[in-house]
Amino acid sequence: MTKAEEFKIKIYRMKERMKERGWGALALSRSDNFAWAACGASCHVNMAAEAGVASFVLLPDRCAVVTNRIESARIREEELAGLDVELVEIPWAEDRNAKIARMCAGAGPIATDIPASGFVPAGDDFADLMMELTESEIERFRALGADAGVALETAARSLTPGMSETAAAAALASECWTRDAQPIVVLVASGDRLPAYRHPLPTPKPLDRAAMLVLCARRAGLVASATRMVSFGPASDGLRRRHISCCRVDAAFNLLTRPGAKISSVFRDATAVYSSEGFDREWLLHHQGGPCGYKSRYFCADPDSPGRVKPNSAFAWNPSITGTKSEDTIIAFSDRAEFITRTGEWPELQVDFQGARLSRADILEL
Numbered sequence: 095m096t097k098a099e100e101f102k103i104k105i106y107r108m109k110e111r112m113k114e115r116g117w118g119a120l121a122l123s124r125s126d127n128f129a130w131a132a133c134g135a136s137c138h139v140n141m142a143a144e145a146g147v148a149s150f151v152l153l154p155d156r157c158a159v160v161t162n163r164i165e166s167a168r169i170r171e172e173e174l175a176g177l178d179v180e181l182v183e184i185p186w187a188e189d190r191n192a193k194i195a196r197m198c199a200g201a202g203p204i205a206t207d208i209p210a211s212g213f214v215p216a217g218d219d220f221a222d223l224m225m226e227l228t229e230s231e232i233e234r235f236r237a238l239g240a241d242a243g244v245a246l247e248t249a250a251r252s253l254t255p256g257m258s259e260t261a262a263a264a265a266l267a268s269e270c271w272t273r274d275a276q277p278i279v280v281l282v283a284s285g286d287r288l289p290a291y292r293h294p295l296p297t298p299k300p301l302d303r304a305a306m307l308v309l310c311a312r313r314a315g316l317v318a319s320a321t322r323m324v325s326f327g328p329a330s331d332g333l334r335r336r337h338i339s340c341c342r343v344d345a346a347f348n349l350l351t352r353p354g355a356k357i358s359s360v361f362r363d364a365t366a367v368y369s370s371e372g373f374d375r376e377w378l379l380h381h382q383g384g385p386c387g388y389k390s391r392y393f394c395a396d397p398d399s400p401g402r403v404k405p406n407s408a409f410a411w412n413p414s415i416t417g418t419k420s421e422d423t424i425i426a427f428s429d430r431a432e433f434i435t436r437t438g439e440w441p442e443l444q445v446d447f448q449g450a451r452l453s454r455a456d457i458l459e460l
Contacts, residue, residue, distance in 0.1 A: 095229040097176040100133050107223045108152050118202025120216065121194050122150040126388040127207050129315020130224045132159070134234060135173035136315065139165075141278060145208050151182075151194055153201055160193055162186040221392040225385055225407040232406060232425060235316050235387075238275060239423055239434025242311035242318040245269035247440050250307050250322045250458060256300045259284060262307065263296035270311050278317065279310035279390060289417040292380040301326070304333060304457070306419060310390045317390045319383075319410040320435040321421035323457040334457065337418040338443060339371035341454040344420035345445040347382065347411035348431045349452060351424065357384070357399040364413070365397075367447070376415045383411040386423065408434075420454055 108131065112120055122128050125138040125146040137146030137159075148161035148169055158180040161169055166183040174181065184193050191210045198204045206213040207220060227235065249266035259282040270277040283294030285302040294306070304325045311318050323337060346364040365377045381394035387408045393399070403409075403426050412421035424431040441456040 097133050097230065098178070100228050100230045101177055103228055104131050104133065105152070105157065109154070111220075111223060112152070112154075112205070115205065115217075116203060117205040117214070118153070118200075119194075119198035119204045120152045121191075121198075121204060121206045121213065122152075122216075123148075123190075123206065123208045126315060127220065127224075130388045132174065132177060132179070133230075134314030134316070135169070135177075137161070137169070137173070141276060149190055149194060150179075151197060153198060156180065158182050158197065160184065160190055160197070162188070162190070221385075221387075221389070222401075224388055225392065226404045227387065227406045227408065227425065231316070231387075234314050235318070235408060235423075235425065236432075236434050238311065238313045238316055239318045240437070241273040241275050241313075242270070242309060242423075243320060243435040243437040244439075245273055245275065245311065246307060246309045246320050246322055246435075247437055250305075250324050251460070253301055253305055253307075253324055253326075253460065255302060255326045258298045258300055259287075259294075259296040259305075260298050262301065262305065266307060266309060270309070275311040275313045277309060278312050279308065279319075281308035282306070292414060292419075304329065304417075308419070308421070315388045317386060317388065318423045318435050319386065319390055319412070319421060320423060321412065321419045322440065322455060323418055325457050325459045328459055329457045333417055336373075336415040337420070337457055338445070339368075339373055340413055340415045340418050340420045341443050341456075342371060342445045342447065343367045343377075343413040343415075344411060344454055345450075345452040346447045347413065348409075348422075348424055348433075349447050349450050351403055351409050351411070351426045351431055353403050353405040353407075353426060353428055355403045357395050357401055357403060358397055360403070361395045361399060362397050364411075368413075368415075373415050377413070379416070380412075380414045382413055383421070384409065386410045418457075422455065 128137040137148040205216040267277040282296040284305040350360040384395040442453040
């Protein structure tokens with residue numbers, strides 16, 4: 095699939111939504127939505143900012159990207175190549191939303207993904223348009239997943255006792271940047287911090303006994319997530335038992351995630367495995383993940399989540415039991431869950447659920 099063909103699909107989905115909601119125009123300024131609409135183009139400078147430095151504007155007869163003079167040359171030359179989009183340049187001091195309002199005057203309500211006076215909200219369900227991946231998005235996601243998996247596992251193999259968590263994080267970030275992937279989430283924990291915190295930001299504390307590395311890596315707007323566990327020497331019996339149980343929960347999540355399945359049912363059936371493993375309250379201590387793509391999670395699934403698994407959609411489930419976690423990114427096809435962050439070079443466990451067997455990442459013993 096060419097970029098032009100992918101772009102036509104995106105335009106069609108957005109125009110259908112505009113008709114359904116009675117919008118005269120649509121303006122996308124969030125970096126995730128912009129990347130989706132513009133087939134992987136980046137509009138951010140500050141990776142931590144929700145809004146980018148450019149807006150994708152769609153009218154019934156016109157498609158434009160509005161940005162300021164500082165960004166226009168790079169965005170035109172490096173981000174929008176191959177797309178039938180008009181670039182509208184404004185002075186750096188001019189209000190972008192004011193320019194968009196003037197461009198869309200008379201068209202009808204202008205929907206936006208960033209709150210702005212005079213505009214209507216595009217809605218929290220805008221991500222519904224993004225979840226079913228096109229053929230070219232699947233190709234890009236596979237490539238990112240492969241690189242993210244190698245980056246994570248290469249960094250994990252480089253860990254040594256006494257190394258600081260921040261040094262481990264630096265190694266992981268370096269492996270990502272080397273592969274043209276942005277490490278937007280890097281978590282590291284060891285020692286007493288490993289069982290204490292589910293979202294352990296790296297600290298200068300030394301690695302001790304066992305360690306967990308968590309990565310969300312982004313490229314062309316798509317985000318792949320994975321976690322790997324390391325033990326310095328043989329893993330303790332307690333850690334190993336918890337990890338095996340966690341992998342069984344993870345296998346349930348991934349095997350149940352098939353197009354058409356209710357997300358709430360996937361959640362309930364998979365979290366029931368916690369109880370059968372003797373860890374019935376652990377799912378209450380951390381979210382379990384959910385659909386992903388242009389965000390690390392579009393939403394975190396729960397027992398009441400609406401909707402069904404869309405064809406060719408991506409999910410990152412991340413069940414955890416105190417001191418361990420199991421996580422990879424999948425694409426849900428009708429006949430299988432394809433693990434795009436699995437390298438095949440990491441030790442694995444074979445776990446069963448409802449008569450099916452799945453390979454999940456084991457604890458690497460260094």
